[in-house]
Amino acid sequence: MWINSMLTIWLSGMIFSVSLFTFLLWKFYGIEEE
Amino acid sequence: MVSTWLWIQFTLFMLIMVGVSIYAARKTKTMEDFAISGASLGPYVLGLSLAATLFSAATFMGYPGYSYAWGFSNLWLYLAIFISAPLGFITIAKTVHKQNDFQNSLSLPDWLGDYYNSDFLRVGSGLIMLFNLFYIAAQFSAGAQIFQNMLGVNYLTGLIAIAVIVVGYVYVGGSYADVYTDAVQAVMMAVTGLIVFVSGIIFFGDGSITSTLKNVSDNLAQQDGKLLEVFNPDSNYYAFSAVIGLLIIQFSFSAQPQLFNKVLSLKRRRDLRKMIIVYIVAAAMCLFVLFGGLYARVAVPGLEAADLALLEYVAWGFPAFLAAFVAVVILAAALSTTDGLFVVMSTVFANDIFKKVLVKRNIIKVKEENVDKIALKISRIAVLGVGVVAALLVLNPPSFLADLMWVGISGVSAGTLGPIMYAVFGKKKASPRAAEGSMIIGMTAYLIIVFTGIESSPLAAGGWATLIGIISMFVLANIFKRPVEA
Numbered sequence: 001m002w003i004n005s006m007l008t009i010w011l012s013g014m015i016f017s018v019s020l021f022t023f024l025l026w027k028f029y030g031i032e033e034e
Numbered sequence: 035m036v037s038t039w040l041w042i043q044f045t046l047f048m049l050i051m052v053g054v055s056i057y058a059a060r061k062t063k064t065m066e067d068f069a070i071s072g073a074s075l076g077p078y079v080l081g082l083s084l085a086a087t088l089f090s091a092a093t094f095m096g097y098p099g100y101s102y103a104w105g106f107s108n109l110w111l112y113l114a115i116f117i118s119a120p121l122g123f124i125t126i127a128k129t130v131h132k133q134n135d136f137q138n139s140l141s142l143p144d145w146l147g148d149y150y151n152s153d154f155l156r157v158g159s160g161l162i163m164l165f166n167l168f169y170i171a172a173q174f175s176a177g178a179q180i181f182q183n184m185l186g187v188n189y190l191t192g193l194i195a196i197a198v199i200v201v202g203y204v205y206v207g208g209s210y211a212d213v214y215t216d217a218v219q220a221v222m223m224a225v226t227g228l229i230v231f232v233s234g235i236i237f238f239g240d241g242s243i244t245s246t247l248k249n250v251s252d253n254l255a256q257q258d259g260k261l262l263e264v265f266n267p268d269s270n271y272y273a274f275s276a277v278i279g280l281l282i283i284q285f286s287f288s289a290q291p292q293l294f295n296k297v298l299s300l301k302r303r304r305d306l307r308k309m310i311i312v313y314i315v316a317a318a319m320c321l322f323v324l325f326g327g328l329y330a331r332v333a334v335p336g337l338e339a340a341d342l343a344l345l346e347y348v349a350w351g352f353p354a355f356l357a358a359f360v361a362v363v364i365l366a367a368a369l370s371t372t373d374g375l376f377v378v379m380s381t382v383f384a385n386d387i388f389k390k391v392l393v394k395r396n397i398i399k400v401k402e403e404n405v406d407k408i409a410l411k412i413s414r415i416a417v418l419g420v421g422v423v424a425a426l427l428v429l430n431p432p433s434f435l436a437d438l439m440w441v442g443i444s445g446v447s448a449g450t451l452g453p454i455m456y457a458v459f460g461k462k463k464a465s466p467r468a469a470e471g472s473m474i475i476g477m478t479a480y481l482i483i484v485f486t487g488i489e490s491s492p493l494a495a496g497g498w499a500t501l502i503g504i505i506s507m508f509v510l511a512n513i514f515k516r517p518v519e520a
Contacts, residue, residue, distance in 0.1 A: 002244035006106035013113040029307035
């Protein structure tokens with residue numbers, strides 16, 4: 001097996017965080033009028 | 035051979051730094067220029083600067099060393115940095131930038147002092163920043179050791195060289211020099227992270243990522259089963275609680291003054307998103323270097339100094355010019371963190387204490403038209419002073435500086451994140467007494483946790499103290515009512 005427990009956590013964490021950043025940045029940091 | 039390449043590349047690198055600094059010096063005319071680049075910079079250069087400032091020599095020496103010593107469990111560190119630091123920026127950046135439209139603050143202590151209308155908070159948090167002397171000293175020492183190990187120069191000469199280089203370019207170019215050199219350094223660091231990650235796929239997996247991970251896992255399992263454990267009992271990540279502490283301290287990096295002032299330096303608020311995305315991409319690439327420690331454990335097991343794992347690994351497998359490049363990048367990482375710290379520490383003396391307290395309260399009488407000029411002069415003298423003191427701290431290479439470095443980072447976070455978080459999430463502005471109380475409680479909590487040794491992980495210790503600082507802020511804000519402003 002190429003994947004171990006820690007790698008699974010790491011990969012899941014990366015996918016989760018990228019999704020979270022995308023959501024937060026587009027919800028709260030959309031282009032605003034200046 | 036490596037050392038010849040190193041001399042050539044280092045000279046080239048220095049020439050680029052000198053060029054950038056001369057350009058920056060021309061733009062530095064006021065105290066605002068020196069502290070936050072005249073609040074005039076764009077998102078790409080600042081996103082890269084955030085990454086370069088956050089990632090130091092520790093990222094390229096100490097962190098692969100952790101992977102080498104503790105195996106896969108060090109990926110907790112990757113995750114904690116990757117997830118928490120951007121979350122911190124996303125949480126506070128917009129409010130901080132928006133508020134600065136009215137405040138025009140030049141640093142973190144300045145921003146807090148202006149927001150809560152408290153000079154005690156301004157000077158107190160400014161003085162807490164002085165703990166960062168240890169942070170600078172740690173980077174100086176790491177740089178000097180690179181000079182010593184790779185170039186054969188003695189430690190003291192290396193120390194003087196690195197101190198003169200940073201002091202020189204921050205002295206002339208202030209924040210502009212800090213940010214522009216950071217951008218160059220961040221690109222070098224990100225490329226190195228990627229090169230190191232890919233190198234293992236070539237050496238251990240014949241071009242296949244899955245074979246690489248399988249071969250590395252099998253090899254580490256044979257050496258020591260604990261290297262594959264999720265919570266390696268020998269590591270900083272011995273239990274889930276330690277990981278939570280780590281996540282909190284990484285989150286609080288957004289309250290580090292050398293990163294906070296990058297948010298203040300951004301010209302247009304609508305560019306914050308771009309700035310944070312650039313940071314995230316650069317961070318993910320830089321952090322790949324943590325895999326270098328795992329590869330090193332396969333390639334060169336049995337090293338006495340885990341900190342040298344990455345350098346030993348590149349010396350083992352990389353062509354000479356590439357091994358030299360990695361050493362130059364570690365120097366760049368040390369410089370790019372140190373220069374940001376220099377800028378904020380000199381701003382503490384020149385702006386936060388001299389201009390905003392001593393002159394404003396008429397303790398020192400200066401003609402108004404001369405204040406900014408004198409402040410700029412003070413900031414430059416402070417750069418020299420800080421450089422000399424930091425170098426003196428590490429005249430002999432100390433063995434405990436990595437831990438001392440965390441005193442600076444954690445002390446600042448524990449003392450300042452509470453008031454910042456309340457500014458973002460509080461329903462109304464809190465009393466200055468609440469913010470001052472949170473600063474004192476957070477800082478004291480950190481010192482107690484460290485000196486009683488309740489928490490063995492130095493990173494998690496800062497996390498818990500920061501949490502105490504935040505909780506006490508929200509409690510105190512409900513106890514002390516804000517005086518009615520005229």
